[in-house]
Amino acid sequence: MLNGKMYIDGAWTPSISGQTRDVVNPADGSLLGTVARGGAEDVKKAVAAAKRAFYEDGWMDTKPAERAGLLLKAAGLLESRGEEFAALETKNNGKPLRESVFDVNDAVSCLRYYAGLATKPHGQTYDVSDPMQAMTVREAIGVCGLIVPWNYPLLMAMWKIAPALAAGNTIVFKPAEATPLTAVKFFELLEEAGFPKGVANLVLGPGGAVGSEIAANMDIDKVAFTGGTETGRSIMRAAAGNIKSISLELGGKSPNIVFADADFDIAVDYALFGIFCNQGEVCSAGSRLILEDTIYDKFLAALAGRAKKIRVGNGLNEKTEMGPLVSREHMEKVLGYIELGKKEGARLLCGGNRIVTGGLDKGFFVEPTIFADTTPDMRVVREEIFGPVLAVQKFHGEEEALRLANDTDYGLAGGVFTNDGAKALRVIKKLRAGITWINAYHPTYCEAPWGGYRQSGIGRDLGTYGYEEYTEVKQINISLQPAETGWFDK
Ligand SMILES: NC(=O)c1ccc[n+]([C@@H]2O[C@H](COP(=O)([O-])OP(=O)(O)OC[C@H]3O[C@@H](n4cnc5c(N)ncnc54)[C@H](O)[C@@H]3O)[C@@H](O)[C@H]2O)c1
């Protein structure tokens, strides 16, 4: 059984209040461990350490190669313990082991990518109209507060920790309350890799206490958040106190448009993958399937046939294709949406129930669920369910497909399936979303920027954009012919 402490100023520590929280396995409700339950005072302690490490202990002056070396060491350690991390992620989050293995490998790649980026050129030079050389340099922002959700606990941590440290910031990191275990283990690796004390701090605890203090704290210079749109809104408000830099990766209700001329089997396969991988607990899930009328019935028959065959079970079982939802509370929310869909008049094509047979009664399992004949006004079409529930809409013609696809407050992701290349690009260019795929859905690369339009967020994770989010731009002007201005009479 794991006993997780927080990591503040280079020391493993309980919460100041002494409070703890039990962490359970969503596959069977069993106790996995007890972790510290911190509060605002713990955040303040971590921020003071991070501020001192940045300004007084010299982290802001470290050479990029030094930071890269530490990140590469952490990457090597994580890779060497990949199996242990993957198993722990599955136990804590529920996702099938093969998905956790992917996540750990992606986390290693992310660390290596940003270690590499730390040592690459970042500034620019400008030729201006005076005998002056103008240039920019990128500098670390200072103390960064990083807050992540429970659906990809380790990977979402890495998307923020790796670029923030690579760019020379110090950090105060907060994982989701339900899924802190791989973060605790990862901070052990940061310690082993040799990060100086105070540079990387881990505070565990509830969003309302720990997260809101991170958002409001006047000594935190930037907050980078991934989570729900409502929480993002409250973080924006709290961050206004010291005009913190913010980046927000928020929710989505992403459209997946399938035209009749698409490769049928590939489109069915990705429609399934788009919504049911990771139990549908994916920000970019293709949760609205927008289907051309001429293939509507045939496509839905094939899709429902495959959805019914998905093997749901404990993620540690190697045959499992879909695990439990992360918590009882979340399962009840998802089941509530399924009831709502029925009341709203959507046609339940398959699924719709909690699974309590086959030894799954103690876990939080929900059947892969598809609602057909949904309309844009339904809440199951408009709101993010964040579970294995697909809403299907029928369209006639390109214009209606786009109208339905863009009829949302969100703008995170979207996909288009067609064998007409010009149509694919025409439609994608009109889709109001930050991440898009043509004839694929979901592949994500640490080299390419990730983020949303509209209420899906502000800023970008990953790629060079994700690095720049953790830097300030400084303009430097160097006179090439120092001379008096002659502006005022002597
Ligand atoms: N855009 C993306 O890249 C992306 C990726 C993964 C998940 N998400 C989104 O995350 C959401 C699901 O995750 P969740 O339920 O953990 O989200 P959430 O917003 O409830 O919580 C996310 C994190 O914020 C903390 N938090 C909660 N209230 C807070 C507050 N008032 N101030 C500061 N922090 C607070 C939580 O403790 C947690 O660590 C979905 O909406 C999903 O789309 C987005």
Ligand SMILES: C[N+](C)(C)CC=O
């Ligand atoms: C990109 N992804 C799927 C890992 C994170 C979104 O929830």
